[in-house]
Amino acid sequence: MKHQLDYLDELEAEAIYILREVAGQFEKPALLFSGGKDSITLVRLAEKAFRPGKFPFPLVHIDTGHNFIETIEYRDAMVKRLGEKLIIGHVQDSIDEGKVVEQKGKNASRNALQTVTLLDTIAKHQFDACIGGARRDEEKARAKERIFSVRDEFGQWDPKRQRPELWNIFNGKIHKGENVRVFPISNWTELDVWNYIRREKIELPSIYFAHKREVITRNGQLMAASPFLNMDEEDIIESRNVRFRTVGDMTCTAAVESYAFHIDDIIEEISASKISERGARMDDKVSEAAMEDRKKGGYF
Amino acid sequence: MxxxxxxxxxxxxxxxxxxxxxxxxxxxxxxxxxxxxxxxxxxxxxxxxxxxxxxxxxxxxxxxxxxxxxxxxxxxxxxxxxxxxxxxxxxxxxxxxxxxxxxxxxxxxxxxxxxxxxxxxxxxxxxxxxxxxxxxxxxxxxxxxxxxxxxxxxxxxxxxxxxxxxxxxxxxxxxxxxxxxxxxxxxxxxxxxxxxxxxxxxxxxxxVDIEVDDSTAHARFPVQWVIRPQTEELHDYRGYAGRVSSGSFKVNDKVTVLPSGFSSTIDKIELLDEEPAEAFAGMSVTIHLKDEIDISRGDVLVNSQYQPEVSQLIEADLCWMDTRALDTSLTYFIQHNSKVTRCRIQETLYKVNINTLEKEYNEDFKLNDIGRIVIKTAEPLAFDLYQNNKANGGAIIIDSRTNVTVGALMLRATVE
CATH class of the missing domain: 3.40.50.300 (P-loop containing nucleotide triphosphate hydrolases)
Structure with missing residues (x-):
């Protein structure tokens, strides 16, 4: 008898396998939940990996305080439905403690600050593995990162000192103080995630779908008008039909003009897309090597 | 697709x-x-x-x-x-x-x-x-x-x-x-x-045809995690979570747990709310057995009719991947599927000059060197010969000082 798994089944099986390896190999893992579709997909995969048992890890959300309200509502409803533990790390706390300084100027964002809060949260709870929803198709630094990515005690990634990852054997052995970032959906593309969400009928925060919103145009991109965005008289607020392709901080997540009200519309839109997902993230555009530098500094 | x-x-x-x-x-x-x-x-x-x-x-x-x-x-x-x-x-x-x-x-x-x-x-x-x-x-x-x-x-x-x-x-x-x-x-x-x-x-x-032949001959299921909710309504629930690495398993198949050697029969296969009658290579599922046996991470379920090699002394091809050379006096870890145990390279047989394919006889395995060795493991491994079954014939060596993956092993034969 010959068999070949359908691609979504294969990606799903691989991700479940990786999640179970985390459970089996680590003492105190955590699943980083951002409210975005990738981490929502991870939660679904965790259900497939561990139900009817409990998740062998809590969900951890690093809250910049500048989130879309829809994301927070979604998060709280989801945690309630799952009956799992949620730990929140507040960027505001890091600011109040004087560990980081709020950026100034028009393009100010708390996106870069969350690395400090993340590292503090990891240290406080002594997490030895953090599961994240990053994918290799997002960006070329990510394309080279391992599925089990060892970080030193400063959270740093060293691209030259990565462990070889052979077959489906993941080496999670670490020293005290180190931790491992684990990316179960490394091999998925944006389209794969959307197709999976459709197949599994997973509910998403409403901002992924087209809606009317007040936006301003900045550096050629549509940004949601909000109290968190530093605006001046040059910024003109318009009402447009938009949706968001990623869910991050309100100050650095650009919207795209869209009439995709249903998931089928979104999949069609992405299939014919002219701009990749991270192209809508202002934080990656700052320099060509932006992501590589941030990862070395402990970012996801 | x-x-x-x-x-x-x-x-x-x-x-x-x-x-x-x-x-x-x-x-x-x-x-x-x-x-x-x-x-x-x-x-x-x-x-x-x-x-x-x-x-x-x-x-x-x-x-x-x-x-x-x-x-x-x-x-x-x-x-x-x-x-x-x-x-x-x-x-x-x-x-x-x-x-x-x-x-x-x-x-x-x-x-x-x-x-x-x-x-x-x-x-x-x-x-x-x-x-x-x-x-x-x-x-x-x-x-x-x-x-x-x-x-x-x-x-x-x-x-x-x-x-x-x-x-x-x-x-x-x-x-x-x-x-x-x-x-x-x-x-x-x-x-x-x-x-x-x-x-x-x-x-x-x-x-190009990439379908794998997954007859029961190579049915292998390394156990990654045991699901035991221990709640009131699921008091006796005990599911073995893992991914079929090769071959296929069906409900009512007779299986053996290795290395312990106990046998039982598959009662049920689960994937969240679904209960597939068969799990084949690549599928991540949860398997239930009819008998209560002590099984934990690192054990492997196999079709009782077709058992793999079980040995602590194995001949293997080794690719050395670390800047620090192989030290045959050191104890390393070996990771094979979900099992990790200590090991030593007991003997180096030869190296291959990979540019000329000629065999060389010196014991010095440095970065990128490839050759044949004999490895001794602290606990028995249930493995297949790599040439017959890649999924259950590959392993890695981990340096116990640095925790880094330092070698890739293709297991080739049991040493009698």
């Missing part, structure tokens, strides 16, 4: 980056912002066309040095298939990267520069592809435009390669004359190479 994972072996000089770039570009797998970055770049070919190699450029550190440090993964899809490319550097100092990339691939593309023919590097790459047991190989004879699309040149290289393939033991080898730079036979059939009647590279990749 299924997934084909392939490895590209060759160096920048052979036009490997251009080949991958061409595959992505001509199959319209490049998005607008990436395309914009491509056009914005100052790097151009001599004739002014865009340098497609930019598409596979990696990290800042690599661009500065003009090299590829590591395995980079690229993704694209057509209407027929999804593809994952493991792009690995070709130089000898990156042998371990190629071994890593090859361990997860269903197919290898071996690039040969038509002007140079079969060279030392080709021997090395072919040896590694054979060592890792890749089921399919496509030899792309590139830069055909530089040899006036000569059929004679092509035939000579094919004939030379056939000799090499026989020597290293490669089966299922296909040959395609291409020019990645000009786009001949990459996505579209070439008008310049009218004497070649075969597939273009992409057409071949879309149609």
């Amino acid at each position: 299924d997934i084909l994972k392939f490895l590209t072996a060759g160096s920048v000089d052979d036009g490997k980056s251009t080949l991958i770039g061409r595959l992505l570009y001509d199959s319209e797998s490049i998005l607008a912002d990436q395309l914009e970055a491509l056009h914005r770049s100052n790097r151009k070919n001599d004739d002014g066309s865009i340098d497609l190699a930019i598409l596979t450029d990696g990290l800042k550190a690599e661009r500065e040095q003009g090299i590829t440090i590591d395995v980079a993964y690229k993704y694209f899809q057509t209407d027929k298939r999804k593809f994952i490319i493991a792009d690995t550097p070709g130089h000898i100092q990156y042998t371990r990267n190629m071994v890593t990339g090859a361990s997860n691939a269903n197919l290898a593309i071996i690039l040969i520069d038509a002007r140079k023919g079969v060279i030392e590097q080709t021997i090395r790459h072919s040896f590694l592809v054979a060592l890792l047991g890749l089921p399919q190989v496509v030899v792309c004879i590139n830069k055909m435009d530089m040899v006036d699309y000569s059929e004679e040149v092509y035939d000579k290289i094919v004939s030379d390669y056939k000799t090499l393939a026989a020597k290293v033991g490669l089966k299922n080898v296909n040959y395609i004359p291409v020019s990645a730079l000009k786009g001949d036979n990459i996505v579209y059939p070439s008008i310049n190479i009218n004497w070649y009647k075969g597939d273009s590279l992409l057409h071949f990749l879309e149609n």
